[in-house]
Amino acid sequence: MKPVDKVHSATVFIFLVVSVLCFFFYQQYSAVPSATDWVAGFMEEQRLAEDSNEKPPEALEERPPEALKEEGRGNGPCDLFKGKWVWDESYPLYNSTDCPFIDGGFRCEENGRPDNNYTKWRWQPAHCDMPRFDARGMLERLRGRRVAFVGDSIGRNQWESLLCLLSSAVADKSSIYEVNGSPITKHRGFLSFMFRTFNCTVEYYRAPFLVAQSRPPPRSPGKVRATLRLDFMDWSSSRWRTADVIVFNSGHWWNYEKTLRSGYYFQVGNRVKMEMTMEQAYRKSIETLLDWVGRDVNPRKTLVVLRSYAPIHFRSGDWKKGGSCHKETLPDLEGPPPAEAENWALRVAGEVISERARRRRRHRPPVEVLNVTQLTARRRDGHASVYNLGPGKAAPLHRQDCSHWCLPGVPDTWNELLHAVFLRWDLKNHHSLTPAGG
Numbered sequence: 001m002k003p004v005d006k007v008h009s010a011t012v013f014i015f016l017v018v019s020v021l022c023f024f025f026y027q028q029y030s031a032v033p034s035a036t037d038w039v040a041g042f043m044e045e046q047r048l049a050e051d052s053n054e055k056p057p058e059a060l061e062e063r064p065p066e067a068l069k070e071e072g073r074g075n076g077p078c079d080l081f082k083g084k085w086v087w088d089e090s091y092p093l094y095n096s097t098d099c100p101f102i103d104g105g106f107r108c109e110e111n112g113r114p115d116n117n118y119t120k121w122r123w124q125p126a127h128c129d130m131p132r133f134d135a136r137g138m139l140e141r142l143r144g145r146r147v148a149f150v151g152d153s154i155g156r157n158q159w160e161s162l163l164c165l166l167s168s169a170v171a172d173k174s175s176i177y178e179v180n181g182s183p184i185t186k187h188r189g190f191l192s193f194m195f196r197t198f199n200c201t202v203e204y205y206r207a208p209f210l211v212a213q214s215r216p217p218p219r220s221p222g223k224v225r226a227t228l229r230l231d232f233m234d235w236s237s238s239r240w241r242t243a244d245v246i247v248f249n250s251g252h253w254w255n256y257e258k259t260l261r262s263g264y265y266f267q268v269g270n271r272v273k274m275e276m277t278m279e280q281a282y283r284k285s286i287e288t289l290l291d292w293v294g295r296d297v298n299p300r301k302t303l304v305v306l307r308s309y310a311p312i313h314f315r316s317g318d319w320k321k322g323g324s325c326h327k328e329t330l331p332d333l334e335g336p337p338p339a340e341a342e343n344w345a346l347r348v349a350g351e352v353i354s355e356r357a358r359r360r361r362r363h364r365p366p367v368e369v370l371n372v373t374q375l376t377a378r379r380r381d382g383h384a385s386v387y388n389l390g391p392g393k394a395a396p397l398h399r400q401d402c403s404h405w406c407l408p409g410v411p412d413t414w415n416e417l418l419h420a421v422f423l424r425w426d427l428k429n430h431h432s433l434t435p436a437g438g
């Protein structure tokens with residue numbers, strides 16, 4: 001090698017090193033801060049404000065209720081999802097006759113269900129209190145914002161419950177309307193209700209797998225009628241990506257009947273994975289969800305919630321196989337969680353999330369799990385059962401619905417929990433550059 005070449009190589013080498021370093025620093029500083037960075041930043045700001053005896057920013061003057069502190073009272077942390085059901089005469093929070101936003105199938109009382117005890121249970125966390133659902137306050141916070149539910153019909157159940165809870169604070173119900181004029185019972189893929197006074201929409205997107213459904217790739221085996229693209233979010237994602245609160249749920253469609261037996265196979269990239277198990281496929285879908293959240297969602301603007309699986313309660317038999325729940329009038333109040341609490345979908349979602357959190361501590365996926373599986377497992381009394389067909393028409397016993405829930409009822413509790421999680425998140429993020437209040 002000639003000396004000139006040596007100098008040349010050294011220059012090139014140094015140039016490369018500098019470039020790589022620059023790129024690295026650029027990445028560090030241009031990356032959107034993760035949710036945890038954001039909170040840490042907020043805490044620091046709060047400390048500085050206290051140190052300098054300055055008036056804290058507006059949001060800090062609000063005293064968060066007990067439930068909103070990270071640590072609970074007594075001897076445990078505040079886990080909103082650990083606790084018990086207690087009888088509360090002041091429930092339900094609304095009457096179905098006052099809420100025009102409920103599918104006929106969920107109006108149990110109007111459909112003839114004789115007992116209403118299932119509407120009178122309040123969820124009481126073990127080491128803290130939940131803030132009471134404040135419809136007016138939540139609407140104020142949601143001013144100019146969008147809430148989107150994405151998932152299966154149990155997600156729709158929860159969406160309708162939130163419409164009722166929020167609309168209970170609005171006297172003029174005609175100021176709440178579907179933006180395309182679609183009726184609530186007629187399915188259009190998505191429905192979006194506008195609360196006009198608050199310029200806030202509460203939306204529902206049907207996407208039972210959360211990932212995209214597609215035509216099979218060329219030269220697939222004949223039995224493949226369609227595929228679930230496990231590495232792509234549902235095609236409607238561009239519509240809800242920019243919502244301010246997104247509540248996902250899935251699980252009920254991840255079974256043999258609703259996939260392989262109907263010719264729906266799993267696809268990753270260009271390949272149909274004929275041998276993939278249900279659990280592997282579901283895991284991949286949750287990984288795709290977290291990847292998507294990390295890549296496409298702005299954690300400063302959007303709260304992402306994954307509502308965990310809501311157990312079904314067919315006793316002594318399956319759906320259409322003699323299973324029933326129509327005589328259940330009491331929750332499972334005492335003792336260890338009932339068998340329904342054991343659910344592989346919740347386990348897999350939990351595993352994927354904690355794996356991610358372990359691998360990239362500073363970049364935990366900014367997803368809140370609304371862990372309702374166990375508390376819901378205790379509520380075999382809350383299903384629509386035979387009161388799901390309309391006024392005065394009890395369904396035949398072999399057609400009862402032990403998956404969906406009466407409204408008012410159990411999904412209201414999921415939304416009280418959502419309200420608590422949202423409040424906590426909003427208080428932490430209120431000082432954002434584009435505050436919700438405008």
Ligand SMILES: *[C@@H]1O[C@H](CO)[C@@H](O)[C@H](O)[C@H]1NC(C)=O
Pocket residue numbers: 092093094095098
């Ligand atoms: C529901 O109706 C009952 C009886 O009609 C009434 O006593 C109760 O206050 C109503 N509840 C709400 C939340 O409006």
Ligand SMILES: *[C@@H]1O[C@H](CO)[C@@H](O)[C@H](O)[C@H]1NC(C)=O
Pocket residue numbers: 115117329330
């Ligand atoms: C409903 O609750 C009341 C009061 O606890 C009780 O007296 C009644 O027996 C219950 N009804 C049913 C059908 O469980």
Ligand SMILES: *[C@@H]1O[C@H](CO)[C@@H](O)[C@H](O)[C@H]1NC(C)=O
Pocket residue numbers: 144145146199
């Ligand atoms: C209503 O809210 C949307 C965001 O959802 C915003 O883009 C729009 O400017 C708001 N309109 C008014 C009149 O405030």
Ligand SMILES: *[C@@H]1O[C@H](CO)[C@@H](O)[C@H](O)[C@H]1NC(C)=O
Pocket residue numbers: 081082346349350351369371374
């Ligand atoms: C959900 O809650 C149950 C009961 O508190 C707990 O055992 C489980 O680990 C939780 N799962 C997740 C994913 O948070």
